């Protein structure tokens with residue numbers, strides 16, 4: 001098992017990565033569990049495979065697990081489901097000093113983390129990420145949120161977990177499409193700041209996607225280490241550093257909004273497409289050698305992720321996608337900064353991008369091929 005620390009002074013915590021951690025959840029979390037009753041929020045897909053080992057471990061250690069099982073999918077990051085989670089936690093008499101366990105993918109982590117952030121003005125929570133995406137990205141860093149009618153993650157809080165247990169054994173039951181979607185966020189770390197890791201992904205992507213034990217564990221550990229480093233430098237995305245983790249997301253979130261936050265386009269798929277668009281746009285305005293944009297596209301294609309928006313068959317223009325982008329949380333005094341590339345491994349924040357030009361670029365991309 002590897003342990004990666006997220007160094008945030010009074011809010012520091014550890015991310016444990018290894019196979020079989022959920023079967024020993026009581027040992028790992030014990031110091032944080034003050035009461036017999038342990039509230040767990042999960043979804044139906046995850047519960048089918050992973051509720052039992054977690055409950056067994058807790059029961060054997062004398063705890064009484066209490067489980068709320070939600071509908072799987074992005075639609076659960078909503079006001080309605082948030083209310084349900086909060087009411088349930090209140091009924092379970094969760095106190096500020098207690099810890100709620102979030103057992104699932106990024107949807108469960110973001111939603112439960114946000115419920116924990118607002119419950120009695122803040123209680124503790126522990127991330128038990130079960131999707132590749134949640135293990136490499138969403139369980140670390142304390143961004144919690146639900147979606148609003150106006151867009152993605154628009155209602156939320158920074159609220160750090162007290163512990164993250166990434167059991168790589170859970171990837172055995174993850175559907176292939178979800179594995180690919182999570183892999184998009186892995187490649188993102190290479191593209192934004194680590195050319196060597198990007199090259200490793202080019203060579204080893206198929207091993208990760210086929211769940212080769214060593215390759216998958218290495219991808220999780222290296223991704224978590226990259227995210228922990230950035231979050232420690234700029235926890236609340238105020239210093240320009242953490243915003244780099246948003247590479248591909250301004251485009252991606254617009255596409256998720258346009259496809260109704262539905263299974264038509266998963267978050268990781270939107271990020272893959274968004275990275276390709278960010279790379280192509282960087283090349284279009286002369287920041288990035290075209291060959292580097294082609295390498296990003298090739299890595300996305302090789303993973304079986306969507307790399308062409310034209311193939312989505314959207315009935316919209318670049319202007320409509322650009323309008324979605326104006327809800328982005330990075331908007332600052334009417335300016336939307338874009339995360340662009342100078343090279344693979346060298347992302348930067350460009351505050352001089354003309355949104356009309358992005359809209360024209362997107363219209364052309366929607367019609368390409």
Ligand SMILES: NC(=O)c1ccc[n+]([C@@H]2O[C@H](COP(=O)([O-])OP(=O)(O)OC[C@H]3O[C@@H](n4cnc5c(N)ncnc54)[C@H](O)[C@@H]3O)[C@@H](O)[C@H]2O)c1
Pocket residue numbers: 043044045046049072073074077104105106107108110130131132133134137138139140141142143144153170171172173174175178181182267268
């Ligand atoms: N907070 C952050 O920093 C951050 C970072 C990246 C993404 N996100 C958010 O995370 C969400 C996407 O997360 P996700 O891709 O994990 O989606 P998800 O939570 O919907 O999980 C993907 C699917 O896989 C199922 N699943 C999860 N683990 C499983 C397992 N081990 N076995 C079988 N099925 C399993 C789930 O039930 C779901 O159907 C988005 O809402 C995105 O905005 C947040």
Ligand SMILES: O=C(O)C(=O)C[C@@H](O)[C@H](O)[C@H](O)COP(=O)(O)O
Pocket residue numbers: 137141143152153185237242243245246249329
């Ligand atoms: O942790 C971050 O910071 C990220 O940007 C990670 C992203 O992968 C993630 O999707 C995040 O939720 C997007 O952040 P948002 O602020 O644009 O909602």
Ligand SMILES: [Zn+2]
Pocket residue numbers: 137185249267271
């Ligand atoms: Zn993301």
